[in-house]
Amino acid sequence: MPTRVLVVGAGAIGAFFGSRLATVPQLLVSAVCRSNYQTVKSNGFKVDSPWYGKYAFRPEYIFASSEEARQTMRKQALKWDYLLVTTKVLPEINDDSKLLEGLVDDRSSIVLIQNGLGIEEAYRRRFPNATILSGVTVVSATQSEPGIITHNRWTKTSLGPYLPGDASSHDDQNLATASERTRLFLELLKKAGLADAESYDHAGLQFVRWHKVAINSAINPSSVLTGGCGNRALAIDPELRIHLRGVMDEVFTAASKLQGRQTFPFDELKLAKPDQILASVEKNTSGSRPSMWHDWENGRRMELEAILGNPIRIARAEGLDMPRVQSLYALLRMAQERRNAAEDKSKL
Numbered sequence: 060m061p062t063r064v065l066v067v068g069a070g071a072i073g074a075f076f077g078s079r080l081a082t083v084p085q086l087l088v089s090a091v092c093r094s095n096y097q098t099v100k101s102n103g104f105k106v107d108s109p110w111y112g113k114y115a116f117r118p119e120y121i122f123a124s125s126e127e128a129r130q131t132m133r134k135q136a137l138k139w140d141y142l143l144v145t146t147k148v149l150p151e152i153n154d155d156s157k158l159l160e161g162l163v164d165d166r167s168s169i170v171l172i173q174n175g176l177g178i179e180e181a182y183r184r185r186f187p188n189a190t191i192l193s194g195v196t197v198v199s200a201t202q203s204e205p206g207i208i209t210h211n212r213w214t215k216t217s218l219g220p221y222l223p224g225d226a227s228s229h230d231d232q233n234l235a236t237a238s239e240r241t242r243l244f245l246e247l248l249k250k251a252g253l254a255d256a257e258s259y260d261h262a263g264l265q266f267v268r269w270h271k272v273a274i275n276s277a278i279n280p281s282s283v284l285t286g287g288c289g290n291r292a293l294a295i296d297p298e299l300r301i302h303l304r305g306v307m308d309e310v311f312t313a314a315s316k317l318q319g320r321q322t323f324p325f326d327e328l329k330l331a332k333p334d335q336i337l338a339s340v341e342k343n344t345s346g347s348r349p350s351m352w353h354d355w356e357n358g359r360r361m362e363l364e365a366i367l368g369n370p371i372r373i374a375r376a377e378g379l380d381m382p383r384v385q386s387l388y389a390l391l392r393m394a395q396e397r398r399n400a401a402e403d404k405s406k407l
């Protein structure tokens with residue numbers, strides 16, 4: 060029996076991962092699309108990658124909505140081994156865990172490859188018995204037009220089971236299933252050509268999330284608030300460099316305290332330290348800007364809650380303040396609200 064993956068939210072990241080997994084023998088990938096549905100239904104995806112070359116990816120089933128996926132699943136008696144969720148995380152407007160209603164069963168694992176913190180909780184609440192695998196990727200990919208995916212750089216992807224609370228809150232069977240499914244999905248990623256994919260335990264993966272959040276919360280809002288400064292330009296400006304460093308340090312300090320550590324486990328988890336991150340950003344001469352800037356520039360909602368709001372709230376609940384991140388969040392959230400209100404008015 061083939062392994063079946065359903066990509067929910069087949070944009071840049073979903074189509075990239077779907078297209079790689081589709082190269083694994085005995086693995087069939089389907090996709091839930093939205094605005095790109097008609098084009099993908101007619102032509103499939105076209106992917107261009109410096110690693111994997113130019114290739115076409117035609118999902119086994121292409122659905123216009125998760126409702127259509129549910130109906131087809133019933134008619135064809137399909138089962139999904141992996142529900143790979145790659146939507147943007149916008150909890151203030153959508154609870155995307157709802158999209159998976161009726162698609163999850165005992166054999167399915169929910170795999171979340173998305174940025175931000177606290178993104179797994181809605182899925183855990185809705186599907187308390189399901190295996191949830193949390194994924195963080197540094198892949199840089201874009202969908203320049205419907206169905207046209209450019210993989211720009213990097214492949215490193217980190218994966219771990221989502222098992223919050225202490226070990227006594229999970230029975231041995233659940234722990235064993237979650238770690239076995241993490242191992243199996245990691246193996247699929249490697250077979251799909253993502254040679255540097257790595258797995259962690261729950262705590263390790265959450266540190267990886269905090270690490271990505273540190274980078275995203277420093278660079279992304281700063282690009283928007285400076286009117287579109289590129290990554291490198293932010294890192295080489297002396298004052299902005301101090302600011303980026305300050306934001307990252309604040310996040311790393313909060314993450315360490317929350318996990319009861321003196322310091323952030325950079326070496327243990329083989330994660331770049333702030334100076335190495337800044338040096339790497341400085342070396343990137345591609346002129347790239349963070350996705351949050353592109354979202355803002357194109358009038359789309361930014362992932363403010365997952366990247367800024369949730370970390371602040373998680374820290375605050377434990378009595379920790381993150382004043383730099385909080386300022387960025389407060390300013391951008393209001394800028395977004397004002398723009399949305401102005402747009403709503405202009406529609407009247």
Ligand SMILES: NC(=O)c1ccc[n+]([C@@H]2O[C@H](COP(=O)([O-])OP(=O)(O)OC[C@H]3O[C@@H](n4cnc5c(N)ncnc54)[C@H](OP(=O)(O)O)[C@@H]3O)[C@@H](O)[C@H]2O)c1
Pocket residue numbers: 067068069070071072073091092093094095124125145146147148158172173174196197198199200201202350362
């Ligand atoms: N792109 C990157 O380089 C990158 C790198 C690392 C991490 N990430 C993270 O990965 C996640 C996905 O980012 P992305 O860049 O791939 O975003 P994206 O290109 O906007 O893809 C998201 C896709 O989900 C679709 N979608 C949203 N709601 C849906 C629904 N209800 N039903 C069906 N489809 C739905 C969107 O459709 P519409 O087009 O209709 O909105 C879009 O095609 C984010 O958390 C992001 O921060 C991205």
